[in-house]
């Protein structure tokens with residue numbers, strides 16, 4: 597019922613030459629596979645969309661501004677993202693929250709801007725290592741969900757990515773039970789807030805050190821509808837087996 601989604605976050609890596617990896621990936625992804633998305637750095641959005649036209653791979657941005665235009669040097673707006681042909685935007689990634697001081701309210705404002713431009717928002721939430729050790733994970737998740745996800749969320753306009761900060765780029769992953777606990781909790785909170793039908797349609801991604809060798813196990817969790825993948829999305833040879841594992845889950 598929920599279409600599985602394998603999303604790659606290229607972060608501030610690669611230049612145009614790396615788009616050959618996208619072309620390679622497109623050869624390995626069939627229309628019947630899990631939905632596949634790559635979020636390259638913003639200067640590559642147009643070119644990536646052009647190269648992938650007619651393939652099964654969608655393109656998204658890694659951030660957008662909450663305002664549609666204005667004196668915001670260096671920022672890109674949601675209408676600009678949509679104008680490139682991109683259809684998704686990652687919002688509230690922990691690196692944005694941490695390094696750019698983005699708060700839940702900023703993420704919610706950006707999400708509304710993304711929706712206004714017809715984009716699907718991938719809203720990221722997740723606890724730090726200290727939060728987890730202090731047994732605050734579910735409280736943090738509840739607060740971020742409430743503050744970052746606006747009331748008009750639906751299965752079409754919103755995807756939620758659970759990314760424990762301590763698992764991002766570290767090679768460490770939570771146990772399967774820890775992933776299940778948080779994803780089940782998120783689903784339950786969404787049901788409380790949005791009702792069963794809407795909550796059931798919103799896809800929940802796991803992110804943080806997803807690799808070809810741990811993906812299949814993570815995808816066994818009922819409320820894991822896909823993955824947000826950083827490092828292992830940069831090479832088609834790493835990302836393709838993750839997409840296959842998700843397709844078969």
Ligand code: PGA
Pocket residue numbers: 605759763764765766767803804805806824825826827828
């Ligand atoms: P990683 O990054 O897969 O390299 O851990 C995930 C992310 O930050 O989205």
